[in-house]
Amino acid sequence: MRSGVAWFAVVVLVASGWLVVPAVAGAQNVAFVTMNRILEDSPQAEDAMRELEREFSPRDSELVAEREELQRLRDRLERDGDLMNPSERADLEREFSQRSREFRRAQESFSEDLNVRRNEELAKLQRRINDAIVDLARERDIDLILTERNVLYASDRIDITDDILATMQRD
Numbered sequence: 001m002r003s004g005v006a007w008f009a010v011v012v013l014v015a016s017g018w019l020v021v022p023a024v025a026g027a028q029n030v031a032f033v034t035m036n037r038i039l040e041d042s043p044q045a046e047d048a049m050r051e052l053e054r055e056f057s058p059r060d061s062e063l064v065a066e067r068e069e070l071q072r073l074r075d076r077l078e079r080d081g082d083l084m085n086p087s088e089r090a091d092l093e094r095e096f097s098q099r100s101r102e103f104r105r106a107q108e109s110f111s112e113d114l115n116v117r118r119n120e121e122l123a124k125l126q127r128r129i130n131d132a133i134v135d136l137a138r139e140r141d142i143d144l145i146l147t148e149r150n151v152l153y154a155s156d157r158i159d160i161t162d163d164i165l166a167t168m169q170r171d
Contacts (some may be wrong), residue, residue: 030144031137032154034161035102039122042168048121055117059110066103068097132167136160 039045075095081089137145146154 029142031142031160032146032158035147044125132164
């Protein structure tokens with residue numbers, strides 16, 4: 001029985017060696033990219049953030065000013081509401097309610113618009129990054145590039161994130 005197990009072990013080892021040899025002989029050029037780092041550190045990402053800031057800053061300032069005004073109205077109602085005549089208090093409460101509703105709508109609209117624009121800029125940036133990755137892969141004859149999404153480990157030897165960032169900075 002022992003000789004049968006030993007013989008089987010030898011056959012398995014030899015067979016597995018034959019399977020490994022073709023894989024090593026046909027080794028492919030593989031690289032790894034940390035997309036999140038490129039999305040955060042590329043100059044194009046910084047430009048997109050500045051553009052969004054420039055585009056949405058005025059509306060954000062208006063919302064901040066309206067929030068402060070609503071807080072002043074609320075404070076006035078709490079502080080002076082008992083001293084006001086009933087019709088004056090009702091008018092102030094109505095104004096506060098109406099402005100609060102308008103503020104919430106404006107805030108929701110702002111958030112939706114910002115998210116749409118952020119997604120547009122992100123899609124544009126991802127296209128540029130993908131183009132830079134494909135160009136570098138062709139230039140260096142890389143067969144496969146992986147990202148961090150499904151990779152458990154990648155050595156620094158195959159990490160080309162810095163090279164992609166350098167390419168992005170030249171563009």
